[in-house]
Amino acid sequence: MLKKLLFVVLLCTTGLSAQDYFYKKFYPFNPDIPSPEAFLGYGIGEHHTRHDLIVAYLEKLATVSDRAKITYYGKTHEGRKLVILQVSSPENLENLSSLKEKHLAFTKPEENPTYTEDLPVFINLAYNVHGNEPSSSEAALLAAYTFVASEHAEIKNYLQNAVLFIDPTINPDGRDRHTQYANAYQGNPLVADPQDAEHNEYWPRGRTNHYWFDLNRDWLLAIHPESRGKLKWYHEWYPNVVTDFHEMGSQSTYFFEPMKDNGSLNPIMPKENYEDLNNLFGDYYAKALDSIGSFYFTKEVFDGTYPGYGSSYPDLQGGLGLLFEQASSRGHKQTTAFGEITFPFTIRNQYTSSITTVKAAVENREVLYNYQKKFFKSALTNASKNKLKAYTFNAENDKNRVKAFVDKLLLHQIDVYKNGDAFVVPTQQPQYRMVQTMFETYSKYRDSVYYDASAWSLANFYNIKYKSTTNGALGTKIKTTEDLVSLTPVPSTNYAYLIDYDDYNAVAVLNYLQQNGLVISSSFKPFTAATNKGEIAFNYGTLVVPVSLQKKTASEVHELLIKAQEKYQVPMYSVSTGYNTKGIDLGSGYLTPIKKPKLAMLIGEGINSYEAGEVWHLLDTRVHMPITKIPMRNLSRASLAKYTTLVMVSGQYNFSKAEEEKLKNWLAAGNTLVTVGTASKFVIEKEWVKESLTESKKDSTATERQPYVDAREFLGKERVGGAIFKVDLDITHPLAFGYRDTQIPVYKNNTVWLQPSKNPFATVAKYSSNPHIDGFITKKNIEEYLKPSASLLVSKHKAGKVILFADNPNFRGSWYGTNRLFLNALFLGNYINLPQ
Numbered sequence: 001m002l003k004k005l006l007f008v009v010l011l012c013t014t015g016l017s018a019q020d021y022f023y024k025k026f027y028p029f030n031p032d033i034p035s036p037e038a039f040l041g042y043g044i045g046e047h048h049t050r051h052d053l054i055v056a057y058l059e060k061l062a063t064v065s066d067r068a069k070i071t072y073y074g075k076t077h078e079g080r081k082l083v084i085l086q087v088s089s090p091e092n093l094e095n096l097s098s099l100k101e102k103h104l105a106f107t108k109p110e111e112n113p114t115y116t117e118d119l120p121v122f123i124n125l126a127y128n129v130h131g132n133e134p135s136s137s138e139a140a141l142l143a144a145y146t147f148v149a150s151e152h153a154e155i156k157n158y159l160q161n162a163v164l165f166i167d168p169t170i171n172p173d174g175r176d177r178h179t180q181y182a183n184a185y186q187g188n189p190l191v192a193d194p195q196d197a198e199h200n201e202y203w204p205r206g207r208t209n210h211y212w213f214d215l216n217r218d219w220l221l222a223i224h225p226e227s228r229g230k231l232k233w234y235h236e237w238y239p240n241v242v243t244d245f246h247e248m249g250s251q252s253t254y255f256f257e258p259m260k261d262n263g264s265l266n267p268i269m270p271k272e273n274y275e276d277l278n279n280l281f282g283d284y285y286a287k288a289l290d291s292i293g294s295f296y297f298t299k300e301v302f303d304g305t306y307p308g309y310g311s312s313y314p315d316l317q318g319g320l321g322l323l324f325e326q327a328s329s330r331g332h333k334q335t336t337a338f339g340e341i342t343f344p345f346t347i348r349n350q351y352t353s354s355i356t357t358v359k360a361a362v363e364n365r366e367v368l369y370n371y372q373k374k375f376f377k378s379a380l381t382n383a384s385k386n387k388l389k390a391y392t393f394n395a396e397n398d399k400n401r402v403k404a405f406v407d408k409l410l411l412h413q414i415d416v417y418k419n420g421d422a423f424v425v426p427t428q429q430p431q432y433r434m435v436q437t438m439f440e441t442y443s444k445y446r447d448s449v450y451y452d453a454s455a456w457s458l459a460n461f462y463n464i465k466y467k468s469t470t471n472g473a474l475g476t477k478i479k480t481t482e483d484l485v486s487l488t489p490v491p492s493t494n495y496a497y498l499i500d501y502d503d504y505n506a507v508a509v510l511n512y513l514q515q516n517g518l519v520i521s522s523s524f525k526p527f528t529a530a531t532n533k534g535e536i537a538f539n540y541g542t543l544v545v546p547v548s549l550q551k552k553t554a555s556e557v558h559e560l561l562i563k564a565q566e567k568y569q570v571p572m573y574s575v576s577t578g579y580n581t582k583g584i585d586l587g588s589g590y591l592t593p594i595k596k597p598k599l600a601m602l603i604g605e606g607i608n609s610y611e612a613g614e615v616w617h618l619l620d621t622r623v624h625m626p627i628t629k630i631p632m633r634n635l636s637r638a639s640l641a642k643y644t645t646l647v648m649v650s651g652q653y654n655f656s657k658a659e660e661e662k663l664k665n666w667l668a669a670g671n672t673l674v675t676v677g678t679a680s681k682f683v684i685e686k687e688w689v690k691e692s693l694t695e696s697k698k699d700s701t702a703t704e705r706q707p708y709v710d711a712r713e714f715l716g717k718e719r720v721g722g723a724i725f726k727v728d729l730d731i732t733h734p735l736a737f738g739y740r741d742t743q744i745p746v747y748k749n750n751t752v753w754l755q756p757s758k759n760p761f762a763t764v765a766k767y768s769s770n771p772h773i774d775g776f777i778t779k780k781n782i783e784e785y786l787k788p789s790a791s792l793l794v795s796k797h798k799a800g801k802v803i804l805f806a807d808n809p810n811f812r813g814s815w816y817g818t819n820r821l822f823l824n825a826l827f828l829g830n831y832i833n834l835p836q
């Protein structure tokens with residue numbers, strides 16, 4: 001109650017009651033429909049609202065009103081519901097399936113529909129992809145209430161002419177992590193001091209989802225259930241307008257589009273989208289925010305270059321994606337250079353933009369529909385101007401990696417065909433722009449500072465060796481990836497099983513069999529064996545399961561192999577002799593028995609939560625293997641002796657002397673440390689290993705005078721924001737087992753430059769002489785730093801080993817092409833023997 005009073009006092013400075021503050025303009029409201037305040041028992045802005053209560057309120061609206069219907073599109077990793085509330089006039093909702101059919105005609109170039117007045121515009125009001133940017137979900141409750149309960153003529157008019165799809169929380173797991181935090185530290189009275197705990201969340205904070213992934217990068221990559229569910233929904237409805245609400249640092253105002261001039265030379269986006277439509281909508285937001293006295297900026301800071309944002313993906317789908325950024329109150333009230341920001345104030349701006357989006361879309365329905373139609377038609381005409389008719393690739397020796405890539409293509413509604421062994425992706429299709437996004441690479445850029453990655457050719461993420469062709473032969477259309485890998489069960493043998501290690505899932509099989517107590521060897525040299533499928537040439541790393549050496553019976557061993565094969569669809573063979581036709585025999589000293597590694601990773605304050613989350617996610621979801629996450633705060637009392645392998649991802653490691661000694665002693669005892677990114681730099685600078693960093697030899701003291709106004713942009717210029725480079729791989733090295741090609745793409749988004757090792761056997765991957773594949777990098781970085789450097793090294797520390805990754809092999813859960821290097825480090829790292 002006291003809080004309620006405080007809230008009223010807060011608002012009384014503007015002379016408004018709680019409800020007046022937000023939606024006075026839209027009185028009267030239907031008294032039979034509960035307001036969020038009535039439902040929750042507190043005023044919006046007084047607390048942070050939990051996701052289950054948000055869902056419960058929207059479910060309530062759907063039961064009490066014929067203007068609303070609740071739908072579900074999935075569940076998060078933590079089991080929270082992903083929901084969309086459909087809101088429109090009762091007549092529109094009743095006829096939604098026929099309206100949908102009319103609407104979708106505009107996405108089909110062959111149908112050529114003409115716009116009619118009775119077709120409502122489809123608007124996806126989507127909120128809170130970043131969990132600790134909480135104002136927008138609260139605004140979603142207010143918007144839902146306004147559209148469902150207001151009897152105001154303006155609102156009723158919008159409902160006649162629009163179907164709203166309100167997604168209140170795109171990232172419920174992250175939101176609730178922050179909600180719990182902000183409510184738990186809320187003072188009474190409120191503490192506006194920025195140093196108060198309420199305004200300073202602890203690691204890993206609420207921005208990301210369960211596995212600490214940024215879901216606002218996952219629209220293209222489609223790794224997580226939140227995005228996968230949403231993409232399926234998206235391609236069922238193709239909304240004309242999509243909102244994407246965020247918060248930025250507290251020392252700011254409000255941002256809406258138009259964005260910074262498109263950073264990239266991006267020929268695939270129609271200019272009409274980011275010039276005409278954004279300016280058209282921009283005028284509406286300016287007017288609405290002016291009317292409530294709010295300040296804002298446009299055309300700076302944010303760019304829509306990367307296509308995996310919630311505000312840029314819709315632009316690639318004939319819609320208009322709109323980014324909003326509110327200065328955060330991060331907590332309930334905070335003092336900033338602009339004065340005090342309150343949570344209700346931030347919510348009101350987001351609410352105002354929500355309503356304004358509907359107004360602008362309704363008033364420009366015809367423009368939006370004509371644009372949508374033109375967008376998909378122009379996809380075909382653009383494609384027909386391209387001499388190139390298709391991209392093709394083969395599954396070669398890793399069907400599961402290719403299957404994962406094809407899954408992405410299909411999820412984005414890209415047509416894929418199978419012609420013999422070849423996969424064919426024709427350019428002539430309505431999703432031509434997505435085809436370009438997946439395969440095309442760029443080397444020319446208009447800008448040098450990006451908000452995020454400047455390379456996203458997904459084919460490279462998956463190490464797909466694709467070719468472009470002017471031949472249009474298609475074959476059969478692929479509808480599902482389910483039957484892309486089909487194997488006959490391996491027949492039983494009393495001698496040995498051979499498991500193909502080239503397959504992406506081979507490591508998961510290895511882990512499965514090790515967990516079930518089997519003794520497995522890795523072949524450190526290739527060989528050719530007579531198998532149940534005839535003579536087969538086996539690559540480095542082939543797994544060998546010797547039957548007589550197991551503690552289980554031959555039939556138990558066979559049963560386990562069959563189970564593993566069913567679960568992971570990896571090719572397996574049986575042999576009845578160890579006397580191979582070429583190369584080493586099965587009793588050779590090059591067959592190394594490998595034990596199950598015991599894994600741990602350091603996490604916590606200062607450590608890059610994205611990279612740590614990527615490791616955790618990789619092991620959980622692809623290998624199904626636990627990894628112990630040791631909080632840095634517990635390191636001094638943690639017992640390390642039980643681990644064989646420790647992961648340190650990028651971060652600031654402020655170890656105490658005792659902690660550093662503890663780690664070095666553990667390492668010296670013969671264990672393996674795997675470092676990624678700046679952690680690799682750290683172990684070199686701290687001299688845990690005798691390696692060095694690449695330094696520029698050129699004198700750069702002569703600096704030209706520059707105008708001060710350019711300083712801000714200049715600061716970001718030498719960053720490597722995210723680009724793709726080619727490395728030369730030693731495929732005879734255990735860390736590169738499973739690869740057949742010495743040239744593979746890697747992803748670099750840091751300035752960690754490792755010098756190749758002085759030990760001739762220790763540089764596993766070095767950037768090749770012509771390394772650029774895709775993305776922005778300065779000439780200086782490429783010539784002075786990249787070209788002379790290594791991407792992956794092994795180094796010794798007494799009896800132990802450190803495996804140093806300069807680049808992140810697990811980037812955003814999407815680098816299937818380099819994941820194997822990392823998994824090899826965990827599973828085979830203990831078995832690398834370097835001569836002195």
Ligand SMILES: [Zn+2]
Pocket residue numbers: 130133245246247
């Ligand atoms: Zn955000």
